[in-house]
Amino acid sequence: MVSILLVEDDTALRKQIRFSLESAYSLFEAGNQKEAIDSLKKNKIDVVILDLGLPPHEDTPEEGLKVLEHILGKYTCKVIILTGQKTEGIALEAIKSGAFDYLLKPASTEKILYSVERALLFKETEEELEKQGIKKISLEVEMGKGLQTLRDEADKSIILSVLKNTNFNVYQSAKILGVKRESLYYFLRKFGVKRSDDD
Amino acid sequence: MTIEHIYPFFIFAGLMIISILIYIRYLTRQAIRSILEFIDLNTKLDYDLHRFLPEVASLLKKININELFYDINYLNSSLVYQKTLSGQSIEKSRQKDDYHITLGIVPRHSRGEQYYLNMIALEILFSLIEMDVLIKIKVVHESFYKFSQFQTFILHDAKNLSQFIEFLSYNVLHLETPDRQDRFISYLRETLPAQSRRGAKIINLLELKRETDTEKSDESTINLKALLEDLANHYHLNYTISGEGSITAEEYKVNAIFLNLLKNVYDKYLEERDLICHINITADENNVKVTISDTGSPIKDSTRLFEPFYSTKAGRGGLGIGLFHAKNVAQAMKGDIHVPPQSTGAAFEITLPIHE
Numbered sequence: 001m002v003s004i005l006l007v008e009d010d011t012a013l014r015k016q017i018r019f020s021l022e023s024a025y026s027l028f029e030a031g032n033q034k035e036a037i038d039s040l041k042k043n044k045i046d047v048v049i050l051d052l053g054l055p056p057h058e059d060t061p062e063e064g065l066k067v068l069e070h071i072l073g074k075y076t077c078k079v080i081i082l083t084g085q086k087t088e089g090i091a092l093e094a095i096k097s098g099a100f101d102y103l104l105k106p107a108s109t110e111k112i113l114y115s116v117e118r119a120l121l122f123k124e125t126e127e128e129l130e131k132q133g134i135k136k137i138s139l140e141v142e143m144g145k146g147l148q149t150l151r152d153e154a155d156k157s158i159i160l161s162v163l164k165n166t167n168f169n170v171y172q173s174a175k176i177l178g179v180k181r182e183s184l185y186y187f188l189r190k191f192g193v194k195r196s197d198d199d
Numbered sequence: 200m201t202i203e204h205i206y207p208f209f210i211f212a213g214l215m216i217i218s219i220l221i222y223i224r225y226l227t228r229q230a231i232r233s234i235l236e237f238i239d240l241n242t243k244l245d246y247d248l249h250r251f252l253p254e255v256a257s258l259l260k261k262i263n264i265n266e267l268f269y270d271i272n273y274l275n276s277s278l279v280y281q282k283t284l285s286g287q288s289i290e291k292s293r294q295k296d297d298y299h300i301t302l303g304i305v306p307r308h309s310r311g312e313q314y315y316l317n318m319i320a321l322e323i324l325f326s327l328i329e330m331d332v333l334i335k336i337k338v339v340h341e342s343f344y345k346f347s348q349f350q351t352f353i354l355h356d357a358k359n360l361s362q363f364i365e366f367l368s369y370n371v372l373h374l375e376t377p378d379r380q381d382r383f384i385s386y387l388r389e390t391l392p393a394q395s396r397r398g399a400k401i402i403n404l405l406e407l408k409r410e411t412d413t414e415k416s417d418e419s420t421i422n423l424k425a426l427l428e429d430l431a432n433h434y435h436l437n438y439t440i441s442g443e444g445s446i447t448a449e450e451y452k453v454n455a456i457f458l459n460l461l462k463n464v465y466d467k468y469l470e471e472r473d474l475i476c477h478i479n480i481t482a483d484e485n486n487v488k489v490t491i492s493d494t495g496s497p498i499k500d501s502t503r504l505f506e507p508f509y510s511t512k513a514g515r516g517g518l519g520i521g522l523f524h525a526k527n528v529a530q531a532m533k534g535d536i537h538v539p540p541q542s543t544g545a546a547f548e549i550t551l552p553i554h555e
Contacts (some may be wrong), residue, residue: 012393055466
């Protein structure tokens with residue numbers, strides 16, 4: 001079963017996030033940096049939902065960024081940052097350094113759940129691609145273009161890699177990506193991707 | 200000519216010197232009095248240049264200065280009075296990043312001693328005005344800084360609260376099975392004390408003021424051992440607790456004191472993992488004394504510990520009002536918080552009356 005680690009110092013909020021996810025995933029919880037690091041060591045985690053404002057410095061991203069740095073240095077799990085720290089600079093820096101998504105509190109539950117699904121999809125696809133010898137896809141997006149651009153670029157990057165790998169076979173690509181063929185066509189239209197001889 | 204013939208000359212010269220000295224004394228007194236009047240007026244008008252400048256202009260007439268003109272800009276505020284009288288004027292100007300001051304006077308004349316009087320008046324007035332401007336700039340900058348710190352502090356809790364409500368409203372619609380319903384209720388029950396504490400913390404902060412003992416409501420008997428155990432468990436502290444004690448007081452006040460003190464221990468514990476907290480409660484017929492000590496590092500600066508907006512975590516998330524607030528509330532309850540000297544670790548002694 002897919003495992004998710006919730007790193008959130010507010011226990012009441014943590015339990016509610018847990019409740020919304022626990023019927024589909026296996027959940028682990030941490031309330032501070034130490035507990036998060038311990039849990040990562042003990043369990044095989046696929047996705048981390050990470051609050052940046054952790055004690056003893058709840059009002060700065062300091063503690064959360066330490067956890068992010070630790071995860072990115074040691075694990076392959078995807079990190080979704082869910083925080084009240086409204087600093088676009090931190091958001092872009094976090095995503096550029098490897099965080100999967102950056103959601104500002106209060107975010108809608110649907111958005112958070114969707115982000116978890118996307119993170120898992122990306123993780124599975126990356127693992128699949130890695131098995132086939134393709135290294136982790138890196139983002140090449142200029143700073144300052146905003147979070148939406150980053151998300152779109154991430155989607156585009158992974159879809160293009162899969163398509164390339166399947167020699168532009170939409171049926172196979174959709175299967176690897178775990179999406180319907182119609183959805184893949186939608187993304188192709190959205191990103192203006194056309195098959196060319198170069199591809 | 201005999202010596203007697205020279206006497207009148209000496210007498211006349213003496214009288215002249217005495218007259219000049221008396222005149223200089225008069226002028227000096229006049230100048231000093233005027234300067235003191237400027238300073239007094241500035242204080243009386245709360246260092247408000249918008250009120251001070253028109254009034255000081257009339258005082259200047261007493262020392263033969265006919266007009267005061269100025270062009271002052273600071274914090275998007277502008278004060279301008281153009282020179283209307285003809286004649287010689289003296290001006291002084293200063294341009295800085297945050298402000299600009301040009302000040303000028305039109306004296307009746309600038310001969311002899313009046314020249315020095317004019318210069319002294321201009322210099323003193325300029326210094327007073329610059330001081331007022333700098334005070335305003337400093338106060339405004341500091342207020343904004345404190346406000347933004349305060350806002351950040353409140354926002355962390357407020358955003359969590361609204362995110363909690365967001366999840367709660369989603370989860371309420373997803374109670375498909377009886378098992379899910381039971382778990383939902385058990386999560387709520389489990390986290391309700393923490394949530395209500397968070398709510399109380401926000402309200403406490405928003406109502407932060409110099410506590411007074413004027414109004415009392417909702418007093419109840421509080422078992423301090425149970426309360427402290429509950430808070431220590433909330434913060435997952437390694438702790439020991441001994442003794443018993445109860446007080447009759449408003450629960451939110453007692454909560455505010457111990458929540459802030461134990462949060463302080465918790466923050467330290469996160470950086471010093473082997474820290475153990477010892478809580479001891481003793482009581483006599485009038486007071487309850489709670490000692491909260493820990494085995495961690497000693498207090499860095501005990502003299503500034505209760506100073507508002509002073510934090511050893513400054514710039515790293517500490518607002519520095521927790522202990523200030525705790526002491527304020529304790530004192531308003533006719534109790535107090537002391538920091539006894541320790542050879543190792545840190546300790547707080549909280550004394551509270553059994554009946555507030």
